[in-house]
Amino acid sequence: xxxxxxxxxxxxxxxxxxxxxxxxxxxxxxxxxxxxxxxxxxxxxxxxxxxxxxxxxxxxxxxxxxxxxxxxxxxxxxxxxxxxxxxxxxxxxxxxxxxxxxxxxxxxxxxxxxxxxxxxxxxxxxxxxxxxxxxxxxxxxxxxxxxxxxxxxxxxxxxxxxxxxxxxxxxxxxxxxxxxxxxxxxxxxxxxxxxxxxxxxxxxxxxxxxxxxxxxxxxxxxxxxxxxxxxxxxxxxxxxxxxxxxxxxxxxxxxxxxxxxxxxxxxxxxxxxxxxxxxxxxxxxxxxxxxxxxx
Amino acid sequence: xxxxxxxxxxxxxxxxxxxxxxxxxxxxxxxxxxxxxxxxxxxxxxxxxxxxxxxxxxxxxxxxxxxxxxxxxxxxxxxxxxxxxxxxxxxxxxxxxxxxxxxxxxxxxxxxxxxxxxxxxxxxxxxxxxxxxxxxxxxxxxxxxxxxxxxxxxxxxxxxxxxxxxxxxxxxxxxxxxxxxxxxxxxxxxxxxxxxxxxxxxxxxxxxxxxxxxxxxxxxxxxxxxxxxxxxxxxxxxxxxxxxxxxxx
Ligand SMILES: Nc1ncnc2c1ncn2[C@@H]1O[C@H](COP(=O)(O)OP(=O)(O)O)[C@@H](O)[C@H]1O
Ligand SMILES: [Mg+2]
Numbered sequence: 001x002x003x004x005x006x007x008x009x010x011x012x013x014x015x016x017x018x019x020x021x022x023x024x025x026x027x028x029x030x031x032x033x034x035x036x037x038x039x040x041x042x043x044x045x046x047x048x049x050x051x052x053x054x055x056x057x058x059x060x061x062x063x064x065x066x067x068x069x070x071x072x073x074x075x076x077x078x079x080x081x082x083x084x085x086x087x088x089x090x091x092x093x094x095x096x097x098x099x100x101x102x103x104x105x106x107x108x109x110x111x112x113x114x115x116x117x118x119x120x121x122x123x124x125x126x127x128x129x130x131x132x133x134x135x136x137x138x139x140x141x142x143x144x145x146x147x148x149x150x151x152x153x154x155x156x157x158x159x160x161x162x163x164x165x166x167x168x169x170x171x172x173x174x175x176x177x178x179x180x181x182x183x184x185x186x187x188x189x190x191x192x193x194x195x196x197x198x199x200x201x202x203x204x205x206x207x208x209x210x211x212x213x214x215x216x217x218x219x220x221x222x223x224x225x226x227x228x229x230x231x232x233x234x235x236x237x238x239x240x241x242x243x244x245x246x247x248x249x250x251x252x253x254x255x256x257x258x259x260x261x262x263x264x265x266x267x268x269x270x271x272x273x274x275x276x277x278x279x280x281x282x283x284x285x286x287x288x289x290x291x292x293x294x295x
Numbered sequence: 296x297x298x299x300x301x302x303x304x305x306x307x308x309x310x311x312x313x314x315x316x317x318x319x320x321x322x323x324x325x326x327x328x329x330x331x332x333x334x335x336x337x338x339x340x341x342x343x344x345x346x347x348x349x350x351x352x353x354x355x356x357x358x359x360x361x362x363x364x365x366x367x368x369x370x371x372x373x374x375x376x377x378x379x380x381x382x383x384x385x386x387x388x389x390x391x392x393x394x395x396x397x398x399x400x401x402x403x404x405x406x407x408x409x410x411x412x413x414x415x416x417x418x419x420x421x422x423x424x425x426x427x428x429x430x431x432x433x434x435x436x437x438x439x440x441x442x443x444x445x446x447x448x449x450x451x452x453x454x455x456x457x458x459x460x461x462x463x464x465x466x467x468x469x470x471x472x473x474x475x476x477x478x479x480x481x482x483x484x485x486x487x488x489x490x491x492x493x494x495x496x497x498x499x500x501x502x503x504x505x506x507x508x509x510x511x512x513x514x515x516x517x518x519x520x521x522x523x524x525x526x527x528x529x530x531x532x533x534x535x536x537x538x539x540x541x542x543x544x
Contacts, residue, residue, distance in 0.1 A: 172409075172412070175405055175409040175412075175413060176413070178402065178404040178405055179402045179404070179405055179409075179413055181404070182402050182403065182404060183400060183402065185364050185384070186364075186394075186396060186400045187413075188364070188383065188384040188385050188388075189362050189363070189364050189384040189385070189387075189388055189393075189394050190385075190388055190393070190413060190414035190415065190458075190461075191385045191386075191388030191389050191414065191415050191417050191461070192385060192415065193385055194385070
């Protein structure tokens with residue numbers, strides 16, 4: 001078989017696929033962060049824990065109630081999203097009149113609590129979650145082997161990202177959201193229930209994180225720390241894309257996943273830091289991020 | 296313009312004696328700073344009333360307080376017999392009051408069309424979209440533009456146009472002519488006269504005193520967060536000296 005730049009194609013495309021998968025998670029998670037930040041003006045530090053919760057609740061549904069993957073895909077975002085709604089109503093909404101820093105500290109504390117509970121009850125060794133039988137196996141594409149489940153993750157996350165983008169940018173509901181992001185007090189003065197919109201938006205952002213968690217469960221074993229590790233990279237993605245930009249988070253998420261995959265092929269030592277290096281460069285050249293609006 | 300095409304379900308009354316809005320002892324705060332100290336207004340149905348006063352007197356704050364947009368306020372605002380003081384802004388909007396804010400409040404992330412359609416209908420009797428286009432033909436040409444790409448005058452038309460759809464019958468307009476070319480100011484003057492004829496009631500904050508006198512029935516003078524005087528438009532000429540003293544012109 002021919003080699004590209006001395007790299008066997010199997011390895012190249014394998015790493016690109018891995019990059020695309022990681023990118024899919026970066027995209028969904030940074031999208032949720034961007035939506036929450038846009039309307040609530042808080043950086044949701046609990047996002048990684050809520051992603052982990054998505055994976056953990058899927059595992060619990062399967063092992064305690066026998067509810068399968070496909071139902072989990074639907075139910076878990078609703079369940080975890082609802083816990084987000086409660087958190088926003090009971091705790092986060094009390095902080096809006098204070099400095100942003102308080103929201104960050106609160107959500108950071110919540111993340112530690114959620115992860116602490118998970119570690120306490122489920123340990124850190126990781127709980128296995130089998131790939132649903134419909135998506136077991138894979139396709140031999142000639143130049144590479146594509147596991148079905150990984151293909152599904154890319155397709156499902158793209159679909160969710162595009163749907164979310166469409167709803168926000170092209171529908172009436174999205175127009176309310178965009179307007180309230182710009183000027184909540186005027187939107188309220190038009191008769192729209194902004195506090196309820198804020199609550200539902202937070203719930204939706206959390207539901208996106210939980211959806212990513214369900215997708216992740218069969219790939220990475222369900223581990224209380226899975227979100228804490230990932231979310232640091234996702235914050236870097238958000239900084240690169242530009243805080244609050246919807247399309248920016250999607251494109252940056254997938255793009256950086258691919259860049260990371262390529263780095264793993266050509267300079268494996270750099271793959272763990274490449275995103276942070278890009279973040280530093282972007283901050284130097286365009287501090288508002290690639291897609292960010294400068295205030 | 297074809298007058299008939301604008302006819303709505305709204306009874307096209309001239310100014311009647313029925314008080315539509317009564318404001319008594321209105322006070323308001325921004326955080327710790329006490330800005331309004333006692334605003335009293337009576338606005339009858341179908342009237343155009345202006346708030347005149349120097350910069351920083353509290354005119355914008357008065358409109359925002361009526362609309363419920365400030366967290367801390369005191370006093371009484373009665374609209375159509377209903378006390379609004381303890382309602383949040385969204386319920387005041389549903390009662391039938393709409394605001395066109397000082398900075399116009401056109402949303403940059405929304406198209407002209409989305410800006411126009413944003414405020415939900417609160418009751419029947421608002422203008423239809425074709426009627427709004429008849430008032431502001433420019434908007435029709437620019438529907439898919441980004442809201443803030445419009446010229447200042449067009450943005451002002453959009454900011455007024457979008458609150459005509461909702462069915463609100465009391466319009467709070469905050470300096471609609473600010474920074475606009477004379478020809479646009481004139482167009483907005485015609486629009487206000489037209490809306491008055493349609494039965495809308497309008498509270499107008501205005502720096503442009505000649506403009507104010509051309510459209511209003513009465514003028515309230517605001518000084519340091521208080522209403523200190525009221526002058527009928529018909530008695531304006533006789534009160535010129537007093538007015539100049541108030542406004543410092
Ligand atoms: N957001 C705000 N925070 C604090 N003070 C404000 C704010 N907006 C206005 N003020 C103050 O309130 C007073 C009244 O302002 P305003 O109602 O805007 O006056 P006007 O519209 O008559 O020019 C001014 O002294 C102004 O400095
Ligand atoms: Mg003002």
